[in-house]
Amino acid sequence: MIISSESYRRLARRAPATIQAERAQYVGARMASANAMDLKPHLFSAEASRALAADAEAGVVVLDLSSRLGTRFPATTRNLLARYVVIREDEELELDVRASSVLCIAIKGSGRSFQEDEVIEWGEGDAFLLPGGTPILNESPNGNAVLFAVTDEPLLASLGCVPPSFEHAKVESTHFAARTIAAT
Numbered sequence: 001m002i003i004s005s006e007s008y009r010r011l012a013r014r015a016p017a018t019i020q021a022e023r024a025q026y027v028g029a030r031m032a033s034a035n036a037m038d039l040k041p042h043l044f045s046a047e048a049s050r051a052l053a054a055d056a057e058a059g060v061v062v063l064d065l066s067s068r069l070g071t072r073f074p075a076t077t078r079n080l081l082a083r084y085v086v087i088r089e090d091e092e093l094e095l096d097v098r099a100s101s102v103l104c105i106a107i108k109g110s111g112r113s114f115q116e117d118e119v120i121e122w123g124e125g126d127a128f129l130l131p132g133g134t135p136i137l138n139e140s141p142n143g144n145a146v147l148f149a150v151t152d153e154p155l156l157a158s159l160g161c162v163p164p165s166f167e168h169a170k171v172e173s174t175h176f177a178a179r180t181i182a183a184t
Contacts, residue, residue: 042068042091047068051084052108058088062097076156085147087111087140093161099132099165101171106178109145113138116166118173125178133163 016084044063044154051061061084064074076082078184085104095102104113113130120128130136132151148173164170
């Protein structure tokens with residue numbers, strides 16, 4: 001559509017360009033540095049102790065700083081949410097997150113994670129990446145296990161976005177074996 005000069009003038013009188021200018025937020029290097037440092041480091045020692053205890057219950061231990069960050073949703077940083085995923089021997093635990101991807105690091109034990117028709121067999125020290133938005137079923141048949149999982153749930157929540165469907169995911173399931181990581 002082409003807007004004539006007269007049409008533009010009428011439009012400009014109704015919606016002055018200053019409205020858009022007022023929405024602009026400028027972050028210079030000094031402000032970006034200050035924003036990055038406005039949250040003091042936090043040690044999640046109680047959460048780690050709870051997740052890594054020998055008698056830990058199966059479930060998720062969220063590392064949530066939303067009250068300090070001022071978000072309406074759980075967040076570890078403004079754009080990321082971290083959690084421990086505790087899987088008990090011979091039990092299944094489903095992780096279903098509203099994120100574009102899920103990065104997991106096996107910090108204790110071994111197991112398998114299933115998503116749609118894919119399976120990743122992981123061991124201690126392995127890392128793996130899966131699409132978000134589709135449930136992930138986790139099991140640990142050879143003893144208790146703990147995954148450390150990080151997602152971009154806060155980013156999607158702040159933008160009002162939903163994760164893509166499994167068929168349209170922007171990431172593919174990927175497994176990073178501990179022995180290959182160590183050799184790199």
